Amino acid sequence: MAEVALETQGLTMRFGGVVAANRVDFKLRARELRCLIGPNGAGKSTFFKCITGLQSPTEGEVYMRGVETTGWMPHQIASLGVGMKTQTPNVMDSLSVHENIWLAARRFHDSREADHKTQEIIDLLALGAIARDDLGRLAHGERQRVELGLVAVGDPWLILLDEPAAGLGAEEVERMTAIIHVLNRQAALVIVEHDMQFIRSIAQTVTVFHQGKVLIEDHVDRVMSDPVVRNVYLGKKS
Amino acid sequence: MPGDLKREAIAIAVVTGALILVLPLIIGTYTLTVLAVYGMLGLSLGLIWGFGGILCFGQAAFFGLGAYAYAISAINIGESTIPMLLAVLVPAVFAVLLGAMMFYGRLNDVYLGVITLVVTLILFKVINSTAGPQYMIGNARLGGFNGIPGFQTLNVPGKPDAYIWGDSYFYVCAVLLGFVYLLVTVLLRSSFGRIAVGIRENEVRMSLMGYDVRARKTVMFAIGAAIAGLAGGLFANWAEIVTPNLFSLSQSAEIIIWCIVGGLGTRLGPVLGAAGLAYLKFLLGQQALVDNALVTGLILVLFVLLLPKGVVPALSGLWRVSVGRRPPGRIRRRRRSRHRERLHG
Secondary structure: OOOOEEEEEEEEEEEOEEEEEEEEEEEEEEEOOEEEOOOOOOOOHHHHHHHHHOOOOOEEEEEEOOOOOOOOOOHHHHHHEEEOOOOOOOOOOOOOOHHHHHHHOOOOOOHHHHHHHHHHHHOOOHHHHHOOHHHHHHHHHHHHHHHHHHHOOOOOOOEEEEEEOOOOHHHHHHHHHHHHHHOOOOEEEEOOOOHHHHHHHHHOOOEEOOOOOOEEEEEEEHHHHHHHHHHHHHHHHO | HHHHHHHHHHHHHHHHHHHHHHHHHHHOOOHHHHHHHHHHHHHHHHHHHHHHHHHOHHHHHHHHHHHHHHHHHHHHHHHOHHHHHHHHHHHHHHHHHHHHHHOOOOOHHHHHHHHHHHHHHHHHHHHHOOOOOEEEEOOOEOOOOOOHHHOOOOOOOOOOOOOOOOHHHHHHHHHHHHHHHHHHHHHHHHHHHHHHHHHHHHHHHHHOOOOOHHHHHHHHHHHHHHHHHHHHHHHHHHHHHEEHHOOOOHHHHHHHHHHHHOOOOOHHHHHHHHHHHHHHHHHHOOOOOHHHHHOOOOOOOHHHOOOOOHHHHHHHHHHHHHHHHHHHHHHHHHHHHHHHHHHHO
């Protein structure tokens, strides 16, 4: 059996009376690529935040490579080798692209090695032409790509991406798909997305969230044709 | 990078040296000394606020603690070397405790301001109420609102009778200011400094990258307090008395105004803002026509409205625009270096 990268058991998150995540059992094998879908408010982002330590779950446990990380701080979890891209671009706006990626690289390497790694990522993501520009001045798609670079430069073995394709043009989505495939060679990925075409192009297994619970977890084709899923999610969308 | 740093270190040394030679021809060294001390105090807040993103409303608390630590230990020891070290250490340790409480308690911007402000006021109240003879630390009477006079002032290390005063004391303060400025420069170029700027920009992102934001902010806060404490110790030597007014609200507010006027996010701005505004206050103090606080307030309002980034960023922007051929040269150099990087990669 392949190693388990991430597992949650009975993960529950309550905000007052609202149950944002309700007894979520989730399992991800090493180097697996999984997509999470679900209507707005289904608990996908809350689930992510509980895993990365941005919120600590009301009940339940989180395990990463067999280590229990429930209630850990975000920096402790990130130090294990877990990278996350949040839903809204979360970057250092008044610093250059190079400095942004360098800061991420510096966490795991000394200063000179970080320079080297930064250059590698800049080449991989084709950011060379804008490497010295401040991030605040860049277009949305470029910022998304830089944030992906921040995550990738730490060589994580688990990557969580919250809507990486949101707001991107067709060409940028294609580039994003290619990058994700490169990242997937080293790391397990969990991707929250709404763009169905994008999901079809990258995913094998899809997990559907609905009202804080896992509704169904299956191959992408079976999920897409499932009448219940169509009803709660796809039906509403059209 | 190290070559750059060397050049900058030489520039700092040359500029400091030149100012030490030239300024006494225009302004008396007694006034200049306190301007240098205030410059250092401005720099301490400029570092933690402008680069660390920590808005501390109570930088005066560390300044005052440094001054009191010096005065009390100087009376007890009778020699100035250890008291000077204590003036740096006591505020730094205090800042570690206060900072850890705030940052590990996940307090952010506004609450940080409130707590630092309140701590300053508490210190002000406490020191003010120590007038009775029962408030002694060793041989030093705290003296309440009258403060502590008559302590041993700065002497040549190991020789309590060889006082450093007058012109030579100005040289000591100015050189120390240059030295602290250099230390801040080195700090900001180090990984620690670059990461601190990253934390200023986006704490959540930095913690998702694996940096312990709480610990790093606490350390930054303590470095700022150590510099403010050094300035406090030097101030005590200059004034030859320490009073609770060092902890006052107006002192704290002034430091913030120095930083805003001089320019946040620069090293030079807070130093110039402090020295400039303190000198202006000194000049205004010699007449009775307009009130001091009124003018300071007016300057703050005008700067916020007209030059919100402060003097130094505005001037460096002007420099970039007016020395016209620079931008293309820059781009060319950048392209070349990029080309070089590609060859190396």
